[in-house]
Amino acid sequence: MKALYFDGRLALREVEKPRPGPGEALLQVTLAGICGTDLEILKGYSGFRGILGHEFVGHVVECAEKKWVGKRVVGEINISCGECDLCLWGLGRHCSRRTVLGIANRDGAFAEYLVLPVVNLHEVPKSIPDEAAVFVEPLAAAAEILEQMTVLPATQVAVLGDGRLGLLVAQVLHQAKANVTVIGKHGWKLDLARSWGIKGTTAGDGQVRDRSFRVVVEATGSPTGLRDALRLVAPRGTVVMKSTFQEKAQFDTSKLVVDEITLLGSRCGNFSIALDLLARGQVKVGHLLSKTFPLEAGLEAFAYVKETPCLKVLLATAASGT
């Protein structure tokens, strides 16, 4: 099968079709999304070698549990041991023996087929089209914030970054009735936020006061985002960190201590919550889709993401019928 393989260099390769082990299913990928983490992996983040890609929607084509065969599914990306204390405690996403689809020790979704344990699968309701279902993974990551902390209605929240993840986070917190302001750099992305009833502004326009947000979500994907977040957050407030990147960030920890700020690291979330948000129409992803490339044009797609002001870029396999 065809796959986008990274071994220090990204290349389209012909590789062996994977075979499901016990408890696993073979999925045919329909659509897969390119994520900021993929770009960081190309820079060396996580030291991953293999088939990239962790955002996808597809069909089960082979599975010992016959009821799954033919089902349209998305899949949780952390493959946990299921036996350690963290797994038993419901924190399998933090299992120290885990592999992560397309990120750590497991081939990913930029391929015609992939293999995942059945316990990782979620059937996609008919009401959610493929082009929306492919957003379930990043949307779950956005919704993870509400699993980690309480954001009360009317709470002043700033979302730093108007990229793919920032716009999902903003919608998740907006539907939770927080008072959200997206602080970004691109007029057309901020207009998109405004079209959903969310405030959008650029950092330099004088509309945002320092130390005025109870919660700031750092979703810029840049090491300097943390500095801006610490400037905007109110004393005793919380900065949620969503960006992962290869570089180390440098910051004034005294500011954190003196203002008693909480920095909250936040990663992957629960897929069923994301599916529910999409099914109820509480998060809109239609306008987040910039362009779809065939899997075979994967290198071109990566070049496009790096060079073009865009939001989500997808890779489509032959199975997508596009």
Next chain:
Amino acid sequence: MKALYFDGRLALREVEKPRPGPGEALLQVTLAGICGTDLEILKGYSGFRGILGHEFVGHVVECAEKKWVGKRVVGEINISCGECDLCLWGLGRHCSRRTVLGIANRDGAFAEYLVLPVVNLHEVPKSIPDEAAVFVEPLAAAAEILEQMTVLPATQVAVLGDGRLGLLVAQVLHQAKANVTVIGKHGWKLDLARSWGIKGTTAGDGQVRDRSFRVVVEATGSPTGLRDALRLVAPRGTVVMKSTFQEKAQFDTSKLVVDEITLLGSRCGNFSIALDLLARGQVKVGHLLSKTFPLEAGLEAFAYVKETPCLKVLLATAASGT
């Protein structure tokens, strides 16, 4: 009066005795403690110019509210406006218009006299001697952790740093029934922790496993402490930051995101809680006292703190009778 004044250089000076304004009291300082923050101010932290010192015990010698005159007191170090939203919300320690005794825009306690608002004063119960009362400010800062987060009995807690603050934090969390390990560098300081029934160990002795502590308190006073703390904390755990220093810290924010760590900045605490801990004998400070110098030998005292492995060093005025 005599005072230790810092204007880029620390010097013993003869300065004017301060005069209390409305709502303020004039205090005669008995004992004052040298803190890590004082050493950081000498390196440029906070940009302070004036009389140093914020840990003290003394007597009220002049006050419009006559009932205070003659009382033995300690004093909260943040002087707040009392009118802004944060003050009205009970977060006066974060008032943006605040001054801070010996740290920001207000002369401090390394002097024969100081002035504080009456609302900042706490009478010291007879059962607490001066040599213990002078620990109220750092002990309140240690106890602040329990005002910010819940630490359940038996929680695995590592306290990084066996200095003055680390040993107070360890005792506060130990009396809250947490399972505390102090990780330090000095055998005799760790022995002190052990004498209170608290585990003490050095970082390299193989007794501490990485990612094994639910809570890690960073009290090393060094920018590298955060790196060690992030190594020791378990996924979804909390690192409490107590150190303030002049330098910026650099760290791997991806670790924070991937392991969903909470970094909690923690500063000053409630004096009445600290007085209560001392009065009930739940925190021992006797062995934390290394040496007392007369105020006039203040420069010598600072040199001693910098050069000698020690814990708390005090400055005593003539009023102390020592």
